[in-house]
Amino acid sequence: MLILQTDRDALLKPLQAVIGIVERRHTLPILANILIECRNGQTMLFATDLEIQIHTNGPESDAGDFRITTNAKKLHDILRALPDGALVRLEQSDNRLTLTAGKSRFNLQTLPADEFPTMNVAEPVGSRFRLAQARLRDMISQVQYSMAVQDIRFYLNGLLMETAGSELRLIATDAHRLAYCRTDIDAQLPDAEVILPRKTVIELGKLLNRPDDEVEIELLDNQVRFNCNGTVIVSKIIDGKFPDYNRVIPLDNDKIFLIGRTQLLAALERSAILANEKFRGVRLQLLPGILRVSCSNNEQEEAQEELEIAYQGGELETAFNISYLMDVLRNIHSEDMQLAFGDANRSTLFTAPDKPDFKYIVMPMRI
Numbered sequence: 001m002l003i004l005q006t007d008r009d010a011l012l013k014p015l016q017a018v019i020g021i022v023e024r025r026h027t028l029p030i031l032a033n034i035l036i037e038c039r040n041g042q043t044m045l046f047a048t049d050l051e052i053q054i055h056t057n058g059p060e061s062d063a064g065d066f067r068i069t070t071n072a073k074k075l076h077d078i079l080r081a082l083p084d085g086a087l088v089r090l091e092q093s094d095n096r097l098t099l100t101a102g103k104s105r106f107n108l109q110t111l112p113a114d115e116f117p118t119m120n121v122a123e124p125v126g127s128r129f130r131l132a133q134a135r136l137r138d139m140i141s142q143v144q145y146s147m148a149v150q151d152i153r154f155y156l157n158g159l160l161m162e163t164a165g166s167e168l169r170l171i172a173t174d175a176h177r178l179a180y181c182r183t184d185i186d187a188q189l190p191d192a193e194v195i196l197p198r199k200t201v202i203e204l205g206k207l208l209n210r211p212d213d214e215v216e217i218e219l220l221d222n223q224v225r226f227n228c229n230g231t232v233i234v235s236k237i238i239d240g241k242f243p244d245y246n247r248v249i250p251l252d253n254d255k256i257f258l259i260g261r262t263q264l265l266a267a268l269e270r271s272a273i274l275a276n277e278k279f280r281g282v283r284l285q286l287l288p289g290i291l292r293v294s295c296s297n298n299e300q301e302e303a304q305e306e307l308e309i310a311y312q313g314g315e316l317e318t319a320f321n322i323s324y325l326m327d328v329l330r331n332i333h334s335e336d337m338q339l340a341f342g343d344a345n346r347s348t349l350f351t352a353p354d355k356p357d358f359k360y361i362v363m364p365m366r367i
Contacts, residue, residue, distance in 0.1 A: 001091060001092050003038070003068065004036075004059065004061045005061075005090075006060075009085075010058070011079060011088060014056045014057060014058045015072070016076070017056045017231050018034060018231070019072050021047050021049050021199060023049050029111065031048070033069040033070055033071055033111055034069065034072040035069050035113060036066075036068050038065055038066050040065070042058075042060060042061075043057070043058035043059055043061050044056065044057060045058050046116065048118065048119060050117060050119075052200050052233065052235045053119040053233070054231065054234075055231070056229075057230045067114075067116075068097060070097045070110050071108060078099060078106050087102075088100075089101070095110050095111075096108065097109075097110050121225065122221040124220075126192060126220060126221065127187075128219075129163070129168075129189060129217055130214045130217070131183070131217065132211070132214055133211055133212075134212070136208055137205060139181050140201060140205050140208075141205070142170075142179060142331060142332060143171065143179035143181055145172075145327045145328075145331055146172040146173055146174060146177050146179040146327070147198055149174075153240075155195055156173060156174055157198055158172075158200075159171070159198075160193060160195055160242045160245075161194050161196055163190070165189065166189070167182055168184075170182075173243065176324065177328075178245055179328070180361075181357055182357045183357060193242065194237040195238035196238070200233065207228060210228070223235060223236055249361055250346060250348075252342070253348070253349055254340075255313045255340065255342070256338065257313075258309070258337070259307065259336065259339065260337075261329055261332070261333075261336060264307065264325075264337065265330065267305040267307055269326065271293050271303040271304075272295060272323075274302060275297060275322050279367060280321050280322050281367035282295050283318075284316075285315075286341060288311060288312050288313070289309065290308065291311075292306050316343065316344060318343075319364055319365050320363075320364055320365060324362045328350050328360045328362075332350075334353070338352065347364070348361070348364070350362070
């Protein structure tokens, strides 16, 4: 039975929007599949990993209502390998899906659609607001690199989304550094906070690809929903208490100076070549008019850079994980960065003059 006939791109594009959450290693075979569902002539594509669900509109079909699942990666790879503009036909027969395009023919296995685990979406909505996609994508890029990776403190393996009145804040930390940003929104919201899983943050960042359009954000009971470009992400949230980030933001660091972002990043990247591969330490020495950057390793090799700065305060020597410094400089695309030091044992505050709503705090290390 013919269920769909469409242009190759009309099926490939929605498939690309959902395939990012399909697990390659999975305990349930059906989690490797996507669900293609048609109601009233409109197809929809679903993917899930049981924690996140993405669905998006697909091409129209006049074959009547149907539901079918098939392997997401194989279908994606076949469509990508077909020539642009190819006419694709999908036919269903028993437990097989046949895809034909020109003289090409592919038979794919299916699994029962009734076994596909669609998520129950919580109701009612706790709060709802809209934001320009460009703004949310920029906020995510400013903080997501500070999320922990597979930390035993599971609440660090995600991003805190916090609403208060007409403010939206995003915060991420791995307990060694913290990134914070905020923005004003056109709404009055109750105080709320949710921790988004890392995978949700990554997929959301991919979805926000129409800068002039808006994304609708809904905070539900133990879930969050994002709706943009005809695609909806529903995600469970991480159950845990995020650290009180206000306590770690240094307010009285008095050794302050401005430095060119690309200038400092280039010096760190050169120095990192000779950094200890295990500890990745870098020493920063602050002198009147000079910031000295140095790295060494177990082979007694050493790199040293001197950068001129407009600073006439006291001297200081401290050390950091060099990757933490390069991360912020690569993700905050400002011309200058302001660094505020306290003493050798105190966290350093990075800010950008053209981004007053951004802060980055990094703890020193011993090397």
